[in-house]
Amino acid sequence: xxxxxxxxxxxxxxxxxxxxxxxxxxxxxxxxxxxxxxxxxxxxxxxxxxxxxxxxxxxxxxxxxxxxxxxxxxxxxxxxxxxxxxxxxxxxxxxxxxxxxxxxxxxxxxxxxxxxxxxxxxxxxxxxxxxxxx
Numbered sequence: 001x002x003x004x005x006x007x008x009x010x011x012x013x014x015x016x017x018x019x020x021x022x023x024x025x026x027x028x029x030x031x032x033x034x035x036x037x038x039x040x041x042x043x044x045x046x047x048x049x050x051x052x053x054x055x056x057x058x059x060x061x062x063x064x065x066x067x068x069x070x071x072x073x074x075x076x077x078x079x080x081x082x083x084x085x086x087x088x089x090x091x092x093x094x095x096x097x098x099x100x101x102x103x104x105x106x107x108x109x110x111x112x113x114x115x116x117x118x119x120x121x122x123x124x125x126x127x128x129x130x131x132x133x134x
Contacts, residue, residue: 021051026080026087033069043070046107046123055102056080058092066105067128103127 027047032040043066055062055074062074075083077092106128110121 022048022053023080023085023087024048025075025083026056026085027052027072027074029070030063030073031069031071033066033071035068035070040070042109042123043072043107046125047072049122050125056092057096058089058094060094062102064102064105066107068107070107101130103129 024044029040029044035043052064052074055064056077057074058077061076061079064072064074066072077087077089080087081089104127106126107123108126109123
């Protein structure tokens with residue numbers, strides 16, 4: 001029975017690692033804003049499962065801002081490469097259209113909606129883009 005439990009635990013661990021999109025070494029929390037230190041782990045979990053690569057730059061870090069005041073530094077692709085993150089720095093660029101601005105992010109915590117977290121529901125991110133009038 002213990003061997004079966006160990007195999008299930010290893011499968012769950014492997015699945016968790018495969019689903020991760022943003023390596024924990026590739027970002028850091030710069031400011032917690034109005035979020036308590038205890039709840040910042042939910043942000044880190046949501047960031048780790050999100051794909052933030054379109055916001056990453058080749059040689060410069062990028063600060064992403066949340067509506068709660070949390071700020072994270074998305075490390076440059078070159079810095080990530082040096083830290084051992086599986087990334088190809090030449091696939092990134094430092095150029096952004098001058099009219100482009102990064103969105104403000106919002107962390108959704110499904111457990112807050114009804115007070116009970118259903119199995120499998122985890123915090124996730126929503127990008128809030130500004131509307132550009134022409």
